Amino acid sequence: MASIKDVASLAGVAIGTVSRVINNSGSVKPATRRRVEEAIERLQYYPNEVARSFKMQKSKMVALLLPSIWHPFFSELAYYIEDELDREGYKLMLCNSGGKPEKELYYLDMLKQNKVAGIVGITYNDIDDSVSTDIPVVSIDRHFSKQITCVTSDNFEGGRLAVRELAKAGARKLAFMGTVTKVHSETMYRKDGFVHEAGALGLDYVVYEKPDPVTDEESFYEEFIRQHSDVDGVFAITDMFAANYIERAAKRGIRVPEDVKVIGYDGIQDHRLFHPVLSTIRQPVEEMARTTIRLLFQKIAGENLERETYRIPVAFRPGETT
């Protein structure tokens, strides 16, 4: 494989000149630049990024730490994150933690060793002490006690919106259905928005919550159906909770939307080919991803950010369940 020396020798210039052409730094006469570029092409020389990042002690690599790329919400997010990184020539390293704290810690350790330029983290575990303030980090949906920028959908407004849409569809007795995580997650504001709006509208409501994760799905939904048979409007914390509830309710003869209106949160159904198409609070996934990366770039550049939390507006997407 050709080296920078070979290029310099073929072009009849000094190595420094080749380097200036490659890095677009310093002035090089147009004729010289052309000679160097021709030599690069003829020799099929590829500047070595490994060597470059050694010199700069910083790689153009950003790590995405998430529970599982297999989940449709995360894979859509990863898609746009990679696209936004690529605009600036950054690459994406993918790290599936499986949601396990020990795997997250292992990855954070590994990321320090690799000197990635930055980290985008989606975690629901308590790994506060291990998140270094040396490496620029932007978190999605989750606050850390350290001052780490967080990008999230406007969960509170999403909860309010769900109540208004359930009411508009004719529901009179509402239920929030979800789980509570041990650490502070922005997703909890979905319930707060629900409670706030139901109160403001003077609607009757219940909150049905269990600790996260749900270990016995069967009892989780059965208990809800048994205890709250008078509910005619359900706001589920995610689309998966909504779909699970609808499937189990149907087996008990409860029809959606005739008997109960249901609204989820996320918007994981790209196509309207599988039913029911859920009525849902759609996460602004693309905008969340691009905002996250733009903020990360600002941090990498050493800039101070205006805020700690960036909440992106959500919208209601009607489906077949309201």
Added chain:
Amino acid sequence: MASIKDVASLAGVAIGTVSRVINNSGSVKPATRRRVEEAIERLQYYPNEVARSFKMQKSKMVALLLPSIWHPFFSELAYYIEDELDREGYKLMLCNSGGKPEKELYYLDMLKQNKVAGIVGITYNDIDDSVSTDIPVVSIDRHFSKQITCVTSDNFEGGRLAVRELAKAGARKLAFMGTVTKVHSETMYRKDGFVHEAGALGLDYVVYEKPDPVTDEESFYEEFIRQHSDVDGVFAITDMFAANYIERAAKRGIRVPEDVKVIGYDGIQDHRLFHPVLSTIRQPVEEMARTTIRLLFQKIAGENLERETYRIPVAFRPGETT
């Protein structure tokens, strides 16, 4: 941040000794090793992987080049690929090409510059000339004219299996529905298996194919429904084709499975919460992913592989459409 020098000085040893401890190479007395390890811990020293890969001129990074991580088949595949890489301490770089040849070429160029240890490629474009034989590559579903190892599901057997299952469900006039790519893809054997088995069983059948990608979805399915109203068993090249057909057929009053039995290919539905749950030829995604990475490791180690194509057995997964 602590350097290797700081560690050596605190432990009272030479830098080379620290290096031997970190890399587990050469003999170090147990007591010395303990002193070095204590110094590493006290100083929170992280060996610098960037510097190490500069020295070795090879990074422990594997690139995954695919059309879009957003597609459920690819995100499941990426999940297991990352998991298998991680077992050997390798990291995954994710590259979405959007299926565009120019983006694929751009990524291949970038990958050469970064000196990744290997590439896993999923492409349906003709980028033969750009696939270097310098970098170990394993391809999924796609043959290159160069000798590049390919891992795929057993598409031919999958096509045969679909015919047998459609016949078992009572279908008498079968149709294959799909597209044809310009370059040679293993996925084409789905049709070949279908044709072979329908012939062997003496069943009446038609093949309905258009060039890939389908630009006008509406006419693609309308034309099929119009021209082949006597068909009572459809084998679609992917689950998405199957679901699209079922949705459009329903609007014309064609009931699945009562009037037409349908089998797809892939197995993208993880949950049985959205309907119809497709009867499908399930790709052995996990085994394909792990096989791909194990073969890639063999190539990275310079070993010769026994074969050029590795076909993993498939199975029929019954759903609600047969």
